[in-house]
Amino acid sequence: MNPVFQYLRSSIGRKQLMGLSGLLLYGFLLVHLFGNLGLLSGPEYFNGYGHLMLHTLKKVVIPIEVLLLGAFLLHLLLGFKVTAENRAARPDRYAVRASKSPRTGFGAYMAVSGVWLLVFILVHVPHFRFGAYRATPLVTYNGVEMRDLYAEAVRSFANGWFTLFYVGSFLLLLVHLAHGVRSSLQSLGINHPRWNPALDFVSYVYAVVICGGFSGFAIWLWSQGGVAA
Amino acid sequence: MNFKLRLWRQANGNAKGNFQEVEAQGVSPDMSFLEMLDEVNNDFLREGKDAVAFESDCREGICGTCSLVINGLPHGPDRGTTACQLYMRKFKDGQTITVEPWRAKAFPVIKDLAVDRAAFDEIISVGGFISVKTGSAPDANGLPVPKRDADSAMDAAACIGCGACVAACPNASAMLFVAAKVSHLGHLPQGQPERQRRVVRMVSKMDELGFGNCSNRNECEAACPKEISVEHIARMNRDYGVSALLGTDRDRSEAGA
Numbered sequence: 001m002n003p004v005f006q007y008l009r010s011s012i013g014r015k016q017l018m019g020l021s022g023l024l025l026y027g028f029l030l031v032h033l034f035g036n037l038g039l040l041s042g043p044e045y046f047n048g049y050g051h052l053m054l055h056t057l058k059k060v061v062i063p064i065e066v067l068l069l070g071a072f073l074l075h076l077l078l079g080f081k082v083t084a085e086n087r088a089a090r091p092d093r094y095a096v097r098a099s100k101s102p103r104t105g106f107g108a109y110m111a112v113s114g115v116w117l118l119v120f121i122l123v124h125v126p127h128f129r130f131g132a133y134r135a136t137p138l139v140t141y142n143g144v145e146m147r148d149l150y151a152e153a154v155r156s157f158a159n160g161w162f163t164l165f166y167v168g169s170f171l172l173l174l175v176h177l178a179h180g181v182r183s184s185l186q187s188l189g190i191n192h193p194r195w196n197p198a199l200d201f202v203s204y205v206y207a208v209v210i211c212g213g214f215s216g217f218a219i220w221l222w223s224q225g226g227v228a229a
Numbered sequence: 230m231n232f233k234l235r236l237w238r239q240a241n242g243n244a245k246g247n248f249q250e251v252e253a254q255g256v257s258p259d260m261s262f263l264e265m266l267d268e269v270n271n272d273f274l275r276e277g278k279d280a281v282a283f284e285s286d287c288r289e290g291i292c293g294t295c296s297l298v299i300n301g302l303p304h305g306p307d308r309g310t311t312a313c314q315l316y317m318r319k320f321k322d323g324q325t326i327t328v329e330p331w332r333a334k335a336f337p338v339i340k341d342l343a344v345d346r347a348a349f350d351e352i353i354s355v356g357g358f359i360s361v362k363t364g365s366a367p368d369a370n371g372l373p374v375p376k377r378d379a380d381s382a383m384d385a386a387a388c389i390g391c392g393a394c395v396a397a398c399p400n401a402s403a404m405l406f407v408a409a410k411v412s413h414l415g416h417l418p419q420g421q422p423e424r425q426r427r428v429v430r431m432v433s434k435m436d437e438l439g440f441g442n443c444s445n446r447n448e449c450e451a452a453c454p455k456e457i458s459v460e461h462i463a464r465m466n467r468d469y470g471v472s473a474l475l476g477t478d479r480d481r482s483e484a485g486a
């Protein structure tokens with residue numbers, strides 16, 4: 001059998017792909033969070049940033065988006081497959097369930113949080129990434145017409161339910177990452193007693209920064225009450 | 230001490246099982262869990278009933294034959310202890326204790342609490358060995374082994390193959406068992422010739438036998454009576470990636486050595 005094919009079919013090969021794709025998506029979130037910082041500089045700056053990314057730098061950004069989409073689909077499909085196999089590996093459940101592991105807590109919710117995040121992405125990406133070609137209002141700065149993503153964000157987050165949906169999703173993201181990051185590293189073979197406390201620390205801090213950051217923006221926009229600054 | 234036991238009874242692998250409730254009375258706190266079950270069985274036999282089947286051999290925590298899930302925990306509540314080394318004083322008087330078999334598709338029930346762990350033998354048979362020079366005994370210290378490697382190999386070699394890792398894993402994965410064998414032999418100079426084919430073949434066999442995938446919940450490590458660390462799993466993950474992608478065709482093939 002072809003070595004790559006054999007590797008990709010094996011339990012360990014798939015877990016390593018799962019981990020790599022997860023880490024890639026996770027890294028993207030930091031870039032996204034930096035982009036959101038532009039909200040603090042007001043509409044002109046933020047909309048300019050969106051225009052730069054989605055229009056001016058199209059040739060660079062679209063291949064990256066395709067890569068992220070690929071990683072996302074792979075992560076999703078492997079997630080479903082591995083979960084189904086794992087259920088099949090224990091056809092009869094235990095009558096009494098107990099645990100001696102300190103790590104199991106968050107790990108038990110990977111499939112649930114993963115499915116929720118899928119729903120979130122299906123709502124979020126069409127709205128803010130492709131909304132221009134539907135309903136996002138347009139503005140013109142210095143003769144360049146662009147999407148008014150700032151106004152769209154302010155308008156959307158004025159709705160309390162919308163904000164709650166976002167913040168709730170970020171909490172589930174926190175749950176997903178609290179297990180996912182260290183788990184990915186373990187699948188890739190990164191585990192050493194000298195470095196484990198540091199890895200734990202960095203992965204937890206990172207998860208809190210990402211989720212806290214995104215939630216902070218959602219709540220801040222909501223608190224603006226729909227009035228564009 | 231008195232206990233209320235809920236014992237899993239299942240006539241064979243195809244039959245439907247259910248719990249049988251029994252009272253265990255006058256149990257000495259110094260009895261092991263298995264001795265307590267022996268007494269229950271004696272009562273069953275006196276009453277002309279079918280004794281409950283469970284496995285044991287050494288009863289001193291070194292053979293890996295005993296295999297009971299006690300109140301949801303393989304080998305019971307103690308850390309680093311097999312069921313045969315678990316004493317009744319660890320339980321509260323009057324407590325209800327539920328006893329189940331290892332549950333995994335790859336470990337079919339033979340009867341009651343006894344399961345068939347031949348799947349582990351199959352995994353061992355494809356790579357859990359080394360080639361040795363037969364004949365005169367080698368010189369002591371003829372092969373230098375760094376202390377750190379010797380220690381890691383020894384930690385992994387402590388595996389008694391009981392299968393508690395599979396029983397404890399939410400996915401019934403055999404990763405800790407396989408990793409222990411791969412680490413035990415792969416750390417030592419004697420294990421190098423087969424190092425790549427060992428990891429590839431043992432993992433392929435494990436996948437084929439219907440064990441689940443590892444999701445790094447570390448339940449195995451916590452349940453292991455020999456407290457084998459999931460670091461060995463990380464090491465196997467590294468070894469597997471390298472060997473599967475870079476190993477020779479012969480190393481990756483199913484065939485024997």
Ligand code: FES
Nearest residue numbers: 286288293295313
């Ligand atoms: S009977 Fe040998 S380890 Fe328990």
